[in-house]
Amino acid sequence: MDRKILHIDMNSFYASVELLTRPDLRDKPVVVGGDESLRHGIVLAKNEIAKAFGIKTAETLYLARQKAPHLVVLPPHHELYHEYSQRAQAIYREYSERVQPFGPDEAWLDVSHRPESGEALAAEIKARVRGELGLTVSVGVSWNKTFAKMGSDHRKPDAITLITRENYKDILWQKPVDEFLFVGAATAARLQQLGIRTVGDLAAADPEQLSKILGKNAWSLVFNARGEDDSPVLSEAEQGPPKSIGVSQTTSRDLTKAEAIRDLFTEISGEVAQRMAEQGMRGRTVRIVVRDTNFVTKTRQRSLVTAVTEASDILREAWELYEEHFAGGVPLRLLGITIDQLESRDAAEQMSLDDLLAQTPRSASAAKAANPLVDALLEELQQRFGPEHIRKGYKKDR
Template sequence: MSEPLGTAGAGAWRGPAIGLLDLDAFFASVEQLDHPEWRGRPVIVGGSAERRGVVSTASYEARPYGVHSAMPSYQAMRLCPDAIWTQGRFARYRELSAKVMSLIERETPRVEQVSIDEAFFDVTPGRYSREDPVLICKRIQERISDLGISCSIGLGQNKTVAKIASERDKPHGLCVVMPGQAAEFLAPLPVEALSGVGPSTKDRLKKMGIRTLGQLAQAEVEKMRRVFGVHGPKMVQRAAGRETSKVTSIAHRSTPKSVSNERTFSHDLTSRRDVEAAIAHVSALVGTRLRSKGLRGGEVTLKLKFDYEHTRTIQRPLVPETDDERDFGRVAKELLSDLWSEGTPVRLVGVMVSGFGGERSSTQLALFDVGDGQPNQPPVSRGRDSGRDRDAKRRLSEATDSIRSRFGAGALTLGYDLRLKDTLSDTISNNHDGMSEMPGS
């Protein structure tokens, strides 16, 4: 347990107190909880190597072998041949995740779940409790341990500090950054410690001579704005520990910024017909979730992954806003030629719809957090369907949603699904609504 920059006492905390709880190796820990004979042994939750799967979570016993999340399954099997493998049980993970969130809600109504295994919470003294925030965090850890799993918690004055602190002392760590000490805590860390700074942004910062958060905090704001747009000044502010954060409870959560889905394929797609079928398949998954949430988006983003190191994205506005995959899926297909030429192997396809209520992203940082983002293109209008045609298509989409909701995703198979039969990876699908369901560490 680490409290590196001071230890709070009764009445010692001044100002906001925000925690980030991160369940340790969550999927693997649940499997070890439910299979006592697996405890103390390396456990990997992920897709099979034969179907080009990737590691979702590796237990801490597997990590000394070099296994980590998002690693190709074939590589993990080579590094740790004696590991126990399982494809995972998402319903069980959701069940335990819900219990964890209810434990946090016993302490504060301000709980913002950002993924299946992470949540921010506000324990500012005097807001909901007069108790020391550190003591509250320790009690949350103890109650989660009683469930048979563990968590790590970062505590600071804003979300950025809490997030980075939560990764400081895993597993079952508690890292406390006292008020006024955020800048000292952040300064020596590499820029990629800041969420949202992916490989592309890291490389651009490196070319500017910026390698640490301390250097980023001292960067010229206007220069950062010219290079990174509106995200530039925000990065400087966050790196300096000056971010102002608000934890929004589930009941009061604003509309998600995006809804997306991506699928990995067991073998590369090289023909245009196959890649377009994949776009249609993923778009349909996104469309179903958009309609279930009553959301219509004004921007679509297409993501293609060619191998483990090379990913590209491109986005385009939609006019008018839509929740129909026939509309945004068609535009995503039109964007294909800007990213890809026929014959180039594609291993992953992703589609994201954003821009709800007129908000649209402006830079790569707002996308899938990968490099090679492309500039916005002119808005694209829907085809010239008559009102009667659109109503008929809408009823068809809603009927499809109803059948799949009632009888399962496989109850209704369309042409593009048949074309992709036996090509999908068996890794748990990475789909999210402004937050990722895939675990961290």
């Protein structure tokens, strides 16, 4: 028997949450963005009215205002978005323990165990989110995760799309291949060069031949296009802690100026920090990714002595990596930041010798206060290497 999978996407999430506190702006083009006074601030999210003006995510606010002179720009409030994301997921978990978030505004639900139809459950959840949170959602209903996700993308906003074994070819196979799940710009360009322009073309492709060009990812792309995605919707317990947390953003225009690139890194750093806070994690490796206009993707990373949690620290490390390796290069179309070597914020922060030296006191009173830190480190080293090898030193008067 086929599974019943829902994919729920909260429409224009950031902008919609902002409008809950500003109902007077509902009939105006609204975007959530950075500091407009910097000229290079970018669009993080937009409402449907702004979208109708042709405004795109990640383009500069300067360009967005040229398209819509009466545009309203609101600053982001990531803590508020996190609150609404958690409230929505709490509703979802009343219907299934198998709820797998896909970013702050999307989630898959496996409701196969319930007697109601997937469409009926989608309608009920959709009504509850609107009634309890004041937000609209689009829901895709299908027998697998890929088609459920594409169903929620098919009709927006505030809609339900049922993808069945009888209609999936008519609805999905006609779509451009770059709209297929996990087909990025670089992969789409390669596929189009091979004459694979639609999802149906991808489904008809020979995965073995395609894997010689795209690698092993080709197999899952072809099978998923055929409706053979059997990946499970993971419960919270099955998901476990994330191994990395990252955000990347493709821009609608070439990025050439340092100010615009730094602004985008600033916005990405804020979102990464928010996602880390949601997961209760900190990380010890910062990795950046850049993709130029020739679809060449490069990454650089650095390991840190002290784990990062704050957006300002993430931005500092990411920007130093960019300036060291990529500044002054070809125009860019994608930037990303990923934090690796994650650990729980509840875990004790292990003090390194560098940390201790950085806290070297400058006065006698400060030195006395610092003694517990020295003693704690000394005890740890003695336990590790033996007390006969590690002992406290004393300054001798001369």
